[in-house]
Amino acid sequence: MDDLITALETQVVLPLENDTLATEYGLRPKRGVLLLGPPGTGKTTIGRALAHRLKSRFFRIDGTFIPGTPSFYWKIENVFEQARHNAPAVVFIDDCDAMFQAGQELGLYRYLLTMLDGLESEGCRDVCVIFTAMELADLPPALLRSGRIELWLETRVPDAAARGRILQRLLSGVPADLENIDVNALIAATDGFTGADLDPVVSDGKKYFVADKLRGNPLRSVTEYFLEAAHEVRQNKSRYAAAKAAANDRSH
Ligand SMILES: Nc1ncnc2c1ncn2[C@@H]1O[C@H](COP(=O)(O)OP(=O)(O)OP(=O)(O)O)[C@@H](O)[C@H]1O
């Protein structure tokens, strides 16, 4: 994530947070940013961090905006209105692929593109729109072709070193009896896991350990509880992959 965060800080946050420098040097945030990546790799988390950082200059459009309901267009319009009013600002459209997939909203792409054009024609280019998506294939080609996406960023499944850092973070502050966990064994057992997959490895591992303690069972080595949790998560992942493959077969 480090390079992705640096890019967002330079291209989006910097011009928003430094009014004087932005005016002096004529700095503008990127107009359109695409955050693309597999499920559970931190896209929504980046949105939360930006919201925290940018406060009243951050606006979110997410799954609570339900295509097909009467308030849908009104709510979206309201978000853009507020963003323009508070510019420079960010509009974060989370899971935009899911929103575009909602078949009944055929006019949505064109509506959004028109909205984005409006931002420009009104001289409001200081509103940056960040789109997150899992699948490039589900994005409207018009959005990609229009040249709106000026910054293209991908979240990736973490490698061993990154998994180590995420696990260390999740394990920080555990009680003393859990301190001797063999993190390297956990790193090896979690190849292919996303940040979202690592979360239950630690939280479930702790539950398995405490359950044995409460029941007065003989305790295993602490690492084993977390390896068991990793095994469970891996089984869930393969169930998910099988369900997804079956859904794909049905749709073809
Ligand atoms: N790179 C990461 N570092 C630390 N934690 C992470 C990372 N990626 C994901 N997580 C953790 O995984 C959880 C889910 O991540 P998040 O919801 O941001 O993923 P997402 O990319 O938005 O997934 P989806 O495509 O399913 O919406 C979060 O609670 C977050 O703490």
Ligand SMILES: [Mg+2]
């Ligand atoms: Mg998300």
